[in-house]
Amino acid sequence: MIDYRLLQALVAVVQQGGFERAARQLHLTQSAISQRIRQLEEQLGQPVLLRSTPPEPTALGLRLCNHFQQVRQLEAGLGLDAEASAQQVIRLTTNADSLATWLPAALAEVESESGIQVQYELVVEDQDVGLRRMKRGEVMACLCSSAQPVNGGKVAALGSMRYRALLSPGLRQASAALIPDAVHQIPCLVFNRDDRLQHRFLKEQLGLEQEPQQIHLCPSSEGFVQMARAGLGFGMVPELQVQALLASGALVDLIPGRWLDIPLYWHCWQTESPLLALLRQAVIRQAATSLSSA
Secondary structure, eight states, rough: OOOHHHHHHHHHHHTTTSHHHHHHHHTOOOOHHHHHHHHHHHHHHOOEEEESSOEEHHHHHHHHHHHHHHHHHHHHEEEEEEHHHEEEEEEEEHHHHHOOHHHOOOHHHHHHHHOOOOEEEEEOOOOTTTTTHHHHHOEEEEEEEEOSSOTTEEEEEEEEEEEEEEEEEEEHHHHHEEEETTTTGGGGESSSSSSHHHHHHHHHHHHOOSSOOSSEEOOOOOHHHHHHHHSSSSSSEGGGGGGHHHHTTTSSSSSSTTTEEEEEEEEEESSHHHHHHHHHHHHHHHHHHHHHHO
8 A cells, every 4th residue: 555645745746846845845854755755666666756857757656646646636526635626637648639729628618617726737649649648547538539448447439520631722733743643742741750640541532552752740730730831741630720721722632522530539537536527528518519520
């Protein structure tokens, strides 16, 4: 059984960015904080902190911080922790395109309805791989494209985000001879190395087995759109994000009438705190107004 005073010291060091600030927060001496961290590591037989500046949790340390925050939320829901009731941490994984479009409205709704000051810690991952963070116990909830729940978790279908292969009018005109049979020769925008949407589009919608020959990596939803507008390549962009640009003609379809609908799912643990239940409900409501039907 882990002593939760030791976990509290770990969380304080991580959140406050150092042992001295953690000591002030918990009204302890710095040596007492250090002793609790050492005791925790001795019990577990491995480090929970990297002694960097500021200190960073190890993979195990991150799981322990996440576990401690979940326990605090459950205790707050039972009225057992007045301090936790005033401010709570929610750590979740989301894909960048949801964060750039509809998800922030759901996050804001939680704080407004609960009256609790929520500290969000968002981990941005591609929608195809985000669930691995939850499988490792690093986050409390996950928004991704996987429908398979993790062990001890549950899942809710949210709807689909439509992605269109878009590029600037100038690049489309210059590349007209390559469309549709040699689209892989047109420069391509890719969010990161986990992003396979462009490759899926070429294969599923055009029947092309070839990988894009020239790729630009751009790990920013907003930057991705700006690079497409600048004529640097075509990319799979959520329709929800660029409706005004489509209406003005600043972006056009690579292949009119072809797109990918990517389903999104909300994952959470079966043991759900009242605050996380409120977040799940807000996400489902906001998704219903923003996404296509599942």
